[in-house]
Amino acid sequence: MTENPSSSLPRPASASPSVDADHGARVASMFDGIAGRYDLMNAVMTWGQEPRLVRRTVERANIPAGAGARVLDLATGTGDVALEILRQHPDAQVVGADFAPEMMEVGKGREGGDRVEWVEADAMDLPFADGEFDSITHGYLLRNVADIPATLAEQFRVLRPGGWVAALETSPAPENIVKPFSSFYIHRVMPRLARLIADRPEAYEYLSSSTQAFRTPEEVADLFADAGFVNVGHELFMFGTLAVHWAMKPVV
Numbered sequence: 329m330t331e332n333p334s335s336s337l338p339r340p341a342s343a344s345p346s347v348d349a350d351h352g353a354r355v356a357s358m359f360d361g362i363a364g365r366y367d368l369m370n371a372v373m374t375w376g377q378e379p380r381l382v383r384r385t386v387e388r389a390n391i392p393a394g395a396g397a398r399v400l401d402l403a404t405g406t407g408d409v410a411l412e413i414l415r416q417h418p419d420a421q422v423v424g425a426d427f428a429p430e431m432m433e434v435g436k437g438r439e440g441g442d443r444v445e446w447v448e449a450d451a452m453d454l455p456f457a458d459g460e461f462d463s464i465t466h467g468y469l470l471r472n473v474a475d476i477p478a479t480l481a482e483q484f485r486v487l488r489p490g491g492w493v494a495a496l497e498t499s500p501a502p503e504n505i506v507k508p509f510s511s512f513y514i515h516r517v518m519p520r521l522a523r524l525i526a527d528r529p530e531a532y533e534y535l536s537s538s539t540q541a542f543r544t545p546e547e548v549a550d551l552f553a554d555a556g557f558v559n560v561g562h563e564l565f566m567f568g569t570l571a572v573h574w575a576m577k578p579v580v
């Protein structure tokens with residue numbers, strides 16, 4: 329789920345292709361290093377809410393009914409979202425793409441993993457044709473990339489006109505009555521849980537600082553709109569600390 333390596337890995341803000349590549353290599357290596365524990369960490373850190381969030385993300389991708397819809401799940405990791413797509417749309421052709429091969433190895437071993445086409449790829453430079461996909465999903469991708477506009481531009485390119493993208497992301501805790509509790513959980517409880525469960529807890533510790541630093545849902549919506557998408561919207565979960573975003577590529 330939820331991490332942005334920016335506290336341990338300075339966010340390059342797309343300084344140059346080589347800086348982006350270095351950032352990407354370190355993110356991929358970090359996820360490969362925690363692949364075996366990732367699913368447990370994810371379940372704990374979302375208080376068991378992950379299945380509901382993933383279900384909602386897939387629903388918001390407006391995957392066409394019937395046989396043969398081609399769907400791309402980016403940052404697929406261990407395949408949570410890709411496998412949920414198959415649960416909701418058993419006839420879909422699902423491509424799961426990620427640049428951390430060890431994460432996908434775990435996914436391949438999960439029930440249904442043999443029905444996903446796993447592709448090692450960088451979300452900022454996709455090896456797919458223009459308009460190839462009917463829908464795109466991603467979970468916790470944007471907070472990890474060096475260049476969000478470049479990432480969204482690639483999604484716009486490989487999506488067919490009229491196709492939808494849906495994304496699950498963390499959100500800075502809103503200023504409301506639950507903020508002290510959510511802040512306490514993020515800053516105090518999560519790093520301790522990480523230390524207990526993960527053998528590389530530093531991979532999760534940056535969550536506490538980065539969650540506050542990541543874009544607000546409104547900023548993410550603006551980024552989708554700037555990339556050319558329309559019908560942009562979002563829905564908040566878990567006291568506003570997680571968001572499902574959606575957007576459509578216009579039919580011109």
Ligand SMILES: C[S@@+](CC[C@H](N)C(=O)[O-])C[C@H]1O[C@@H](n2cnc3c(N)ncnc32)[C@H](O)[C@@H]1O
Nearest residue numbers: 329359403404405426427428450451467468472
């Ligand atoms: C937090 S995991 C999310 C996995 C899965 N989507 C989920 O919801 O459980 C983030 C994933 O994004 C992948 N990732 C981050 N930046 C990426 C990029 N530029 N290209 C491809 N994958 C990327 C990481 O390798 C990691 O597997």
